[in-house]
Amino acid sequence: MSFLAQQLLWGAVLPGTITAVLLLMGWRAWRRDGVPVYWGTPVALAIGYLFAHWRIVGLPLSFPPSDSTAWLFVVAAVMAGWGVLEHVTNEQVRARARWRLLLVGVITWLVVRPLMGNVWQGVTGWLWWTGLTLGWWLWWTAQERIAERLPGLPVALVLSMTAGGGGFVLLWSNSSSLSQLSGAVAAVSGVLVPLMLWRHNARVGAGAVATVAGILGLIWVNAIAFVPVPVVRIVALAAASLTPLVALLPAVRKRPAWASAVACAVLTAVVLAVVMFPTYRAYVASASAYGY
Amino acid sequence: MFARAKHLVAGAVAAVVLWALPAAAQTYTIDPVHTSLVFRVKHMNAAYVYGMFRQVSGTVVVDEANPARSSINIEVDANSVFTANEQRDNHLRSPDFFNTRQFPTITFRSTQVRRVNANTVQVTGNLTIRGVTRPVTANVVMTGKGKSPQGKDLVGFETTFDIKRSDFGIRYGLPGLGDDVRVILSVEAAK
Numbered sequence: 001m002s003f004l005a006q007q008l009l010w011g012a013v014l015p016g017t018i019t020a021v022l023l024l025m026g027w028r029a030w031r032r033d034g035v036p037v038y039w040g041t042p043v044a045l046a047i048g049y050l051f052a053h054w055r056i057v058g059l060p061l062s063f064p065p066s067d068s069t070a071w072l073f074v075v076a077a078v079m080a081g082w083g084v085l086e087h088v089t090n091e092q093v094r095a096r097a098r099w100r101l102l103l104v105g106v107i108t109w110l111v112v113r114p115l116m117g118n119v120w121q122g123v124t125g126w127l128w129w130t131g132l133t134l135g136w137w138l139w140w141t142a143q144e145r146i147a148e149r150l151p152g153l154p155v156a157l158v159l160s161m162t163a164g165g166g167g168f169v170l171l172w173s174n175s176s177s178l179s180q181l182s183g184a185v186a187a188v189s190g191v192l193v194p195l196m197l198w199r200h201n202a203r204v205g206a207g208a209v210a211t212v213a214g215i216l217g218l219i220w221v222n223a224i225a226f227v228p229v230p231v232v233r234i235v236a237l238a239a240a241s242l243t244p245l246v247a248l249l250p251a252v253r254k255r256p257a258w259a260s261a262v263a264c265a266v267l268t269a270v271v272l273a274v275v276m277f278p279t280y281r282a283y284v285a286s287a288s289a290y291g292y
Numbered sequence: 293m294f295a296r297a298k299h300l301v302a303g304a305v306a307a308v309v310l311w312a313l314p315a316a317a318q319t320y321t322i323d324p325v326h327t328s329l330v331f332r333v334k335h336m337n338a339a340y341v342y343g344m345f346r347q348v349s350g351t352v353v354v355d356e357a358n359p360a361r362s363s364i365n366i367e368v369d370a371n372s373v374f375t376a377n378e379q380r381d382n383h384l385r386s387p388d389f390f391n392t393r394q395f396p397t398i399t400f401r402s403t404q405v406r407r408v409n410a411n412t413v414q415v416t417g418n419l420t421i422r423g424v425t426r427p428v429t430a431n432v433v434m435t436g437k438g439k440s441p442q443g444k445d446l447v448g449f450e451t452t453f454d455i456k457r458s459d460f461g462i463r464y465g466l467p468g469l470g471d472d473v474r475v476i477l478s479v480e481a482a483k
Contacts, residue, residue: 066424067394067422069391115393119393174379174383174388176388226391286378
């Protein structure tokens, strides 16, 4: 088996399959009045990702992890539980957002702390921590609000596309492992798309969004802090994932679900192309004749 | 006359005693310009690709009479990695490999030195890469002694040893990019 095929198998095909099987088992096992209960979705997404992480970069060598990438494994496991909590608790939106801010702030601190005082001197470190925390939190909260209003196909499709496109942006920004991990998020969230086309009443709630936004957000924090990928590229990726807002427009809302999903997908693809094209050009310009 | 003879005898005794005592340990500073840290990794199970670190610093304590009192401390600037391909060098600095933003230095601290033969010692120590410390043992050969143009005493060593990068948490690209890394270190140090 070729190297690329092997990486695709371990990083996308098998994680996606694991998530799909767990989702189907969960939807079949837990029902309320004949309707599936979706609390298992965050767990299925996280387990698929954890498998990919194990195969791509290995298990953390210590706890707490000393390495920035290894934190992704720990946080993915935490996000499985957090996603379930977001799904089952009846906390008000504002209360959930406050708890989420605390969580994001603590995780960002744990991950970027080694750079403070070294790469980021003095107040710069605190500014980076604040900026990354607020950026991640705002994006996650926006995703949650979108999923609350549009719990169907567009959210799953756009999140998967964003993670996939982000994978290419990270690849062309000299970070293959973060790229593959982003691809793994695309694979595990992408399996929701055919499943939701098959089961029209399936939902992507705050729980599933929490898991995806938690993992993808930390991949982006890692990319900005440790690769480093220019912030503008990550902001553009985040913007690409907000296109389901288009589905809330009255003109689009009247259309069938698949039509609004297509509209969101096209718009997401356009925004992703805007960030991917210059990144690719910069990558090619810096490459030698033979690549490596 | 008698007093002069007494001084001569005292001087001779002092010279004999100094000769008989073991030579004190000498501390040398690694000369980064004449020190090479080279590594090789197999690419796609085909050819070996070589790279090096351009910034190596540290100290070597040499005690020829009692090698157990010798030691070596090396610090490598991980950002100085060079493989003659800028894009690859940037990739090596990323979290896929050395993660130099978080771990800017690679260190080796010897913990034990023992004589193997007249020119060779076995050095055991702790190698820290990407924040992970693992013990390594290598035979180090003294390649020579000399004088620099500035009149400094020079001493040279060379060693070759193998490590597994996965032991240090660098697993990206396995198994296409080899796990076994051969390290060749040639040190010139001056005092």
